[in-house]
Amino acid sequence: MRLNEYVNKFIKKSLFLTIIIIFLITTIIITIDYYLNLRDIVNTQYHKINAILKNQKTRILYNSKLISKIYSYSVNDFEVIKNIVDENKLVVKIIDYKPTSNEINVSYPDNFLNLEIIKYIKENIENLKKEVSYYNFSDYIIFIVPYNYIVLDENIFGGFLLMYFKKDYLLDEVNIVLSKKEKIEKNINNILSVRKYFDFYNEDYYYVLSYRNDLFLYLILLIIMFSLSYIIYRILNRSIYVELKKDIIDEVEKFSNNVIDNNNIEVELNFKIEEINKLKDSYNILIDKLKKVINEKDLAYEELQASNEQLIETTNELENSIKNFDTFFNIVSDLVLKDADEKTFFDEILKKIIELIPNADYGSIILRDEGKWKYISAYGHDYNILKDINFDEKTFVYVDKTMEIDNIIEKDKLIFSEEEFNKIKQASKPFKRSILSPLKLNDYVIGQISLDSKEDISFSDESIKILDTYTMISSIFIRLKRSSKTEGQLHKNIILALIKALEYYDKYTRGHSERVADIVSEFCEFLGMSKSEIKKAYWAGITHDIGKFFIPQTILNKPGRLNDEEYELIKQHPIKSYELLASNPYLSEYSKIVRHHHERWDGKGYPDKLSKEEIPYISRIITLADSFDAMITIRPYKKAKSIEDIIEDIEKNAGTQFDPEFSVNFVEFLRRKYL
Structure with missing residues (x-):
């Protein structure tokens, strides 16, 4: 395939994929955003509907209980019922039904009572006497309100007030919060909608949000976007190809033809594009080198051998790094899984650091605790002496970052008291160079790891990296150990405080x-x-x-x-x-x-x-x-x-x-x- 054909094909393919990806991403983002918006609307309206129905039910129950008390004391039963129906737009009918005698005392505006309701009342009369309840019947929600007469300080059951609430009127309170796209339906007819079930007085109803019109607009938008994308694709494809052909393709073909026509001879042409001129220069240099390659084959072989040796050395270093990391991971995992205390943890950490760092012979770890610095671990040095030494926070000098110090024991003589210095010298093995690394909690130094070497040899960069790694995990260990104790005790103290508060409550x-x-x-x-x-x-x-x-x-x-x-x-x-x-x-x-x-x-x-x-x-x-x-x-x-x-x-x-x-x-x- 010629360069001209390849570039043309590549441009078309790249532009097509780029525009398709942009189009798809844009479409997905718009779709997700629209879906999330629909979901938020549905959830918001669903909670509003449930809240309205809950408040409606609570209000009706409360008013029903109040009406039953008023009714039991009323002189003109009919007038009370009539006033309630006339003044309450939700109530369409009230019947005073006495199940014991199976008769209707009074009713308004009519006295028709369905046999199904009478049967339901008689089957559940004992439960219905206890509290206000409701019965879903046809187009009505019938609230069954028991009322009692008080005779000689005793409650005598009088009967039930059957308050008919038309479902459409009850749903009108819900429809107030709905837009034109939203409906309350018992049966789902519109498939291009989002719906959510809710309970309406023990009957299944659905909140329906239609997206039919939105879908139509969305499809039109997609068509417009696709058309614009295609136009942009055609314009970019043509303009990019013309520019590339003029500035690159023609130049490369000229260079290629010259190379073919002048086999193994340096190219003397000059090109407009700097990179092609560099390619020409590189080609000329390559030709020059090829002429000398036969005479330099022995040298090339030696260089290859040297490269192999360097590769072997790099491989060995990598294996050592992997081994060190594996060792580090195993010891930390083992200590954490065993829930080791601080002393055990730092003893193991210090021992492993000294094993991994070549010129580290001894070491110690010291922690800050309540204004004092105390040794918690030592390797090589005498821990039994060091553990009894407490340094005052004002006199103890610690580092803020990892650093090497030579002959640190002589510097300690200038800082500590004679008694403290003698104890340190007595507990310490002879060493010439040290490396110190701080343990930190949120940039606050709470401890320090010290490694000592018998020889006056600097620690390598690899050794410093190993020490920094173990210092970091030690700091994390202290943080987790201390915070877990504090948080666990804090929560239990809060519970005890709540129990005490409950006693007063x-x-x-x-x-x-x-x-x-x-x-x-x-x-x-x-x-x-x-x-x-x-x-x-x-x-x-x-x-x-x-x-x-x-x-x-x-x-x-x-x-x-x-x-x-x-x-x-x-x-x-x-x-x-x-x-x-x-x-x-x-x-x-x-x-x-x-x-x-x-x-x-x-x-x-x-x-x-x-x-x-x-x-x-x-x-x-x-x-x-x-x-x-x-x-x-x-x-x-x-x-x-x-x-x-x-x-x-x-x-x-x-x-x-x-x-x-x-x-x-x-x-x-x-x-x-x-x-």
Whole structure:
């Protein structure tokens, strides 16, 4: 293929691929941006719809309860119902239905009552009496509102107010926030749309966002972009080729033809392009060298041998570097996996550094701790003497970056006291040159590695790189070790503070969490569990009621017994405890335990109705300890039980409320502890 043809083909191919890539990237970006925008609109509107429906339902329930109270005291029942319908645009009809006599007391504007509704009320009358509920029927949402008469301080069931709400009117409150492209539909007819299901009074409805018009505009935009791309491609292809042919192709062909026509003779032509002139000069030099190559073959062979030797030397250096890195990786991994303490870690690190650095004979590591500098490791030198030396922060001199120092022991004589200098000299082996490297946390020097050599020989660049690498990983080790201790303790201190705060929030359970945790840990010791299990059980016991922060204080501190609604709220606290602990990586291991400490062996507990071994074993232990503390503690509505009564209660509920095997052991534990 000729250069002329190749360049023309190359330009076409390059321009085509470039423009296609730009076109595709632009199309993808526009598509993704449009999709993300649609998704944001759908999610935003979906949350708005749910919020509107939630508020609507809450408002209707509240007003329904209020109406039922007013209605039970009304003199003119019809007038009350009529006023409600006339003044509330959502309510289209109200019927006062008395199921006990199967009659309609009053109604407005008509008294038609479908048999399906009557059947539903009679089948569910006991549940319907308890609270306001609703029934989805045809085009209406019927709120079934029970009302009672008070006779001689007693609530006498009167009947139900059946309040008819037209679905279209209820949906009108949702449609207010929708644009022309958005609809609420029960059935999906438009395939060119994004939709999301939501619950409308126990019926499936869909929020639909149409993108039909947008898609049409998008396709037109793509066609325009493609047309413009093609025009740009044709223009660039022609203009680039013409310029290249004039300035490069013709020149190269002239040079090529001259070379072919004048075999092994230097080219004398001059070209417009500098690079082609350089190519000509290079060609002429090459011809000159080729003439001498036969006479220089021996020299070329020797140069090849030298290159091979250099390659072997480079290969050996690379193998040593790989070996050093592998050694470095293995030792650090081993120490971290074993969770080594600082002393063990630095002993191993110092030993390995001295093995890897050729002229390092001895070494030491010193750390800054509470205003003092203390030795933590030594190799060759006497650590038993060095560990008792504490340098004052004001007098100790450290480096900010890795550097070599000769005869450092004599410089120490000028800095330290005579007593400190004598101890250092006594502990140190003789050496002539040292290299120091700082350990840092966020540019703050917290320690220093010192390597000493018996010979007065400078450390190589490779040795300095090895030392810097180990210094860096040592600094990271200190940071991780110290931060993990601090953060773990910090989170546990925060939990203890929250438990103390809970005591003031819930005055009837003051000290309860600590007592339960103590009982749990003592019982676990009695069972012969491991220290890690006992520790885990203790912290689960401490945090088992932390979710009570989410329960209203008026309910927690209520002096009497709780009603059904209040008790349902109280039953949420294990879930809240779980959510609070699960969100924290230091406390998540306790989350499932505290979630299930109110489950029962027979599966009748809460919140998840687990049974038997489905319940975590520590949760079953906390259930026993929690119940024991509740029984032995005085409350406003009950007296404290004796140990004998508690034991009898636990034995009675073993196999229903409590784990039967743990119950036997817990009873024995109580007898040994209290009797």
